[in-house]
Structure formats: structure tokens, C-alpha cells
Amino acid sequence: MSAFPGYLLSSNFPSRNAVVTFTEDLINCLFPMVGDAEAYTEQQCSANISLRKQLTEILTPLSKRYELDVSAITNAYLDELANIKAELIEDAELILEFDPAAYSVEEVILSYPGFYAIVMYRLTHPLYKHNVPILPRMMSELAHSRTGIDINAGAQIGCPFFIDHGTGVVIGETSVIGKNVKIYQGVTLGALAVRKEDAQTKRHPTIEDNVVIYANSTILGGKTVIGHDSIVGGNTWVTESIIPHSVVYTKNQIVVADKKDFTEPLNFII
Numbered sequence: 001m002s003a004f005p006g007y008l009l010s011s012n013f014p015s016r017n018a019v020v021t022f023t024e025d026l027i028n029c030l031f032p033m034v035g036d037a038e039a040y041t042e043q044q045c046s047a048n049i050s051l052r053k054q055l056t057e058i059l060t061p062l063s064k065r066y067e068l069d070v071s072a073i074t075n076a077y078l079d080e081l082a083n084i085k086a087e088l089i090e091d092a093e094l095i096l097e098f099d100p101a102a103y104s105v106e107e108v109i110l111s112y113p114g115f116y117a118i119v120m121y122r123l124t125h126p127l128y129k130h131n132v133p134i135l136p137r138m139m140s141e142l143a144h145s146r147t148g149i150d151i152n153a154g155a156q157i158g159c160p161f162f163i164d165h166g167t168g169v170v171i172g173e174t175s176v177i178g179k180n181v182k183i184y185q186g187v188t189l190g191a192l193a194v195r196k197e198d199a200q201t202k203r204h205p206t207i208e209d210n211v212v213i214y215a216n217s218t219i220l221g222g223k224t225v226i227g228h229d230s231i232v233g234g235n236t237w238v239t240e241s242i243i244p245h246s247v248v249y250t251k252n253q254i255v256v257a258d259k260k261d262f263t264e265p266l267n268f269i270i
């Protein structure tokens with residue numbers, strides 16, 4: 001009988017509880033009214049004493065297994081929080097501006113699952129860029145389990161970004177999304193083929209600025225580009241690039257692209 005792999009007994013990994021606490025504290029520092037506002041004063045958060053300690057405690061055991069400069073990563077990450085917060089406020093304001101069912105930016109911040117998923121994405125992406133293993137995935141899967149929205153920390157997502165309703169949204173690791181993009185529940189930005197040997201290649205689509213993708217549409221492939229200012233209608237299957245200013249939708253099970261009400265570029269039937 002083969003022995004169990006040693007990692008099962010290793011203490012070199014972050015505990016789930018530590019990751020949940022770190023995540024909650026991060027969010028409470030960015031948006032004190034989400035948690036216990038009095039416990040997270042601006043002063044405390046700018047000092048980041050507790051966050052620094054927590055991140056160091058999470059990364060130190062990982063650094064025994066992976067090459068990580070714990071203090072450089074921790075400093076760089078905490079320095080990034082102010083920019084992350086500024087971007088998130090822009091995201092929340094776009095949601096308020098675009099969703100007729102949103103009545104205040106506070107409502108968006110406190111309640112929208114799409115906003116929560118974007119918060120977690122913006123908090124995990126810098127960790128991914130610093131080549132931190134496991135932690136960003138644990139955080140994004142926490143958001144996935146809470147919202148049904150699966151955004152891989154490796155995706156590159158511009159600001160502002162809007163996800164409405166959100167359940168079932170999947171945004172793959174090598175997706176690139178421009179500014180001012182809006183997506184609805186069930187949208188998949190996925191790979192055309194799932195092969196382990198493609199791990200280092202761009203497998204997921206590029207969505208340019210000002211695109212809207214309505215519910216349950218699936219856009220696949222690393223070379224697939226949805227041109228800026230386009231609309232992808234609900235339930236549409238797209239595996240080829242779409243030129244800017246298109247409207248793409250499914251009609252009688254056939255995908256067609258029509259001319260949008262713009263003066264320039266012509267559209268085409270695919």
C-alpha cells in the first residue's frame with residue numbers, strides 16, 4: 001500500500017479560517033460600514049498593523065515551500081490597497097448608474113453579489129501578480145462559494161466593471177476585459193479546449209471597452225475578441241471575433257451579427 005503524500009500532514013499552508021478572517025478584515029478596512037465601522041477606523045487601516053501581521057502569518061509557512069519574499073510582497077500589497085479602493089468605488093458607482101434597481105452606492109457596496117465578487121477579484125489579482133500561490137485561489141473560491149461568481153485572480157479586468165445578478169458567471173484565468181464592461185448572470189468567458197498543455201497560453205477571450213454581455217452567453221477562445229462598444233445578446237455562443245460596434249445575438253439557433261445604430265464599422269453575419 002502506498003504511503004499518503006506528505007503534504008496531507010504539512011503545516012505549510014494557510015488555514016481556511018485565517019484566510020476568511022484576513023479577507024473580512026481587508027474588506028472591512030476598505031469599506032468600514034460593511035463590518036464593524038468603529039473597529040476599523042481610517043487610522044487603524046492606514047497603519048494596517050493587523051493586516052500586515054495576518055498576511056505575514058499566511059505567507060510565511062507558504063514561503064517554506066515556495067520561493068516568496070514575504071516582507072516585500074506584504075509591503076507592496078498593502079501599498080496597493082488605496083488604489084484598489086479607488087477602483088472599487090468607480091465600480092460601485094457604475095453599478096448604481098447603470099442598474100435601474102440600484103438606489104444608492106451604499107446599497108451596492110453592502111448587498112450586491114456582483115460587487116462583492118469584483119471586490120474579491122481586485123483584492124486577489126495583485127497577489128496573483130506577485131506569484132503568491134494558493135492564497136488568491138482560496139480567496140476567489142470563497143467569493144465563488146458565497147456568490148456563485150467565479151472570477152480567476154489571473155484575469156485582467158479594467159475599471160469600472162459591472163456584474164449584475166451574477167450567479168453562474170465564470171471568468172477564466174487569461175481573460176482580458178476592458179473598461180466599462182457590463183455582464184449578466186450565467187456569462188462564461190472560457191477556453192475553447194481544456195488541455196493541461198495549454199496552461200501557459202491565452203485560453204480565454206478578450207472583451208474590449210464598453211461591451212455589454214447579456215445573460216447566459218458563452219464566449220470562448222484565447223483569440224476571440226469582442227470589439228469595443230458591442231452588445232452580445234442573451235444565450236449567444238461566440239467562438240469567433242466580433243468587430244467593434246456590433247450587436248450579436250442568436251436567432252432561430254443561428255448566431256447573427258447586425259448593424260448597430262452607429263455610423264461607422266459595418267457588421268457581418270458569422
Ligand SMILES: CC(=O)OC[C@H](N)C(=O)O
Pocket residue numbers: 170171172173189190191192193194195203204
Ligand atoms: C473558464 C475555463 O475555461 O476553465 C477551463 C480551465 N480551467 C481553463 O482555465 O482553461
